[in-house]
Amino acid sequence: MNKLKSKKLRGLLLGAGFVAIAAFVFTGCPTQQNMLDRGDAAQKVYVAPGEHDEYYGFFSGGYSGQLSVWGLPSSRLLKVIPVFSQDPETGYGYSEETKPLFQTSYGFIPWDDSHHPHISQTNGDSDGRWIYINANNTPRIARIDLKTFETKEILELPNTGGNHASSFVTSNSEYVIGGTRFSIPYEQDLDVPIESYSDEFRGALTFIALDSETGQMDLEFQIVVPPYNYDLGRAGKGPSSDWVFFTTYNTEEAHTMLEVNASRNDKDFIAAVNWKKAAELVRNGHGKQMPGEYYHNYYPTNQGYAVSEVKNGVTVLDTRDIDEDFIYYLPTPKSPHGVDIDPTGEYIVGGGKLATVIPVHSFSNMIEAINNGRIVERIDGIPVLDYDATIIGEVENPGLGPLHTEFDGRGYAYTSVYISSEIVKWSLDTFEVVDRIDSYYSIGHLMITAGDNVNPDARYMVGLTKTAKDRYLPTGPKQNHPAQLYDISGDRMQLLLDFPTIGEPHYAQSIRADKIKPNVAQIYEMEDNDHPYAITRINENRVERNGNVVRVFMGATRSHFRPDNIEGIKLGDTVYIHLTNMEQEWDVVHGIAIKGMDNAEILVAPGQTKTIKWTPKRTGIYPFYCTAFCSALHQEMQGYIRVSAANSDVALTWKTGTN
């Protein structure tokens, strides 16, 4: 009955939807405002000077390619961690140590689009050790170490077009997953007509095993699947821990004008993958080896250079070749975007982007359907389960364009609704909407503090929205993307704060600060500096020439460099400045920049060594200076390098200290 009703409604609402979009785009006006008294709201987000926030929030930078770190509830920006894009501010992607992180099978890629940060988990709760984030465009996953808040590893995903359904971690960090948004010929260099889509194109779901000690990634296997768009993913929890779920759209297999052509089918699928079973099939030799070049970039040592390992070949499970079932399709209305699993692991919620209801599948019903053979058809060997057998509820009247759902662990779900620009709160018991609140404007993902955990800590919710329009002082035709902070501790959601962010805050996660704070490093310990060009005592400072390569082993302390007078550099030389910050005090940073250097500065943390490459193009005297305001005598922290003609006989000398 529900379904009949919803079918009729669908046409109506879709039409209304387009009107609403139009209305929205032009006016952007809110329809409802659940705002606390200003004083109360201010008090709830106020964190006194010198005091710390209760939560870390990690917001992806979207098209900035980075990851930003916020304190919640104050919503203060703590840091931007550069991940997939070069960052001249810190020298990330410019320093010799970090350049290898950017290597891919397509060469050095200075930018990407980072979407879904996900914190490593232990027993279904975020543990605060690492955070993974996907690159959407040139498919990759990065690992950021939450001791140093630095990107430590980037793994490329072969045979994948657009790694959007990523980077979600299973409940004991066994795997992080990737999924192809744009199906492409599985062998990615295949030169075929686009018209051959249905025959030649395939989707790839990637399973990357994580080292439990180091968090390091290892591409274990891929599953090739029919050529749909695999949009988002999530790992199961509790009883569903052995499963991961992906949404699909474009089961129409359109390859042009998807806006229309991929929106025809009433239902697409949620793909449920039993990863434990799949891994077992791989172990038992059911996989086949397929070509696939990809880069694995990581730091093999504590400090020093990242390395780029080129790998070739992937183990692939092809559903067309394997008799045993390990992946199932759950029909789901209509072009579902998000797929989210509630804290009990029982409810699988689809964000039926074009649907008029929020479909909720039951994990235990799904298992029963599998056991009872409730299969309506097979697609390339993949069983499609009976919708009526797996569905347990359809949330009516969710607004237009439901996308993503998070849970508070108290029996309620919160779904972001893009077109009608709101968040709806609904009951996992009655599947009825109990509250709704406006977004400013056009919400994508939403995030609950310690959300996507077995034990959410549902105090606050953040809405990550796509356009700001009139919300702040205008800053030109393009405004920064906003986020809104809501209080969800009571029965009704209440808006506390609306603040601009960096890039496009696509998805975010947050974690109680005490899970990270005690482990954060304050310095790099000098005793552990294994950088090949570090100096660990100041009288090791020197300059070495080897043919045209000149290496400067330089030390920095407030407020001088050693050496700070260098002569004997010649045109045609490639100069590497290896700068070691010899200090061991938290947050005393030095940097270096040389006049005319076609590179960025490097910022060097206490006890750290970093390298900048410089190829002088003109003779003369080059001043260099410390770019970090390190002490009262910071302005004195400078030096000179003399560059002579290629054929000059100026001897290589260096010194510090005596005029």
Place this chain on the structure above:
Amino acid sequence: MKFITNIISIALLLFVLQACGGESADQSASNSNETQEQGLSAFELEHGIGPVSERLAVDAELDEEMINRGRNIYEMKCEMCHNMEGRMVGPALGDVMERRSPEFVMNMILNPGGMARNHPEGQKMLQEYMTVMPFQNVKEDEARDIVEFLRQQAENN
């Protein structure tokens, strides 16, 4: 005159800027020298403020092993700012054991921020050197080793 006031204001700025520096045992900040001096015990006035709050038993005879360990840490973590003879970023240390007690030197190593902020000798030195000595992540027993090394330097002077 103007120069002097400039210096003083820079020093004040420095206090403010570095006020959250080392993880000092003594985080109490007061506004005037008088109250600070008043707040210090006779032990602290002579031997500094920090984790070393009692006189140590220091053998008259030098311990070779401690000296070697101390030299090693000194070369790694101190030498960039100190000469044995003559001023550098900080004061010469060749004769420091003749001027200061072992406890004072250890507190200086272990709590340099607190010393510069709250100890009259530290304040005096800061005004002269204009740079706050950093805490170099040295443990208490390592600071003791450095003292042994500095004692040896003083004897060789």
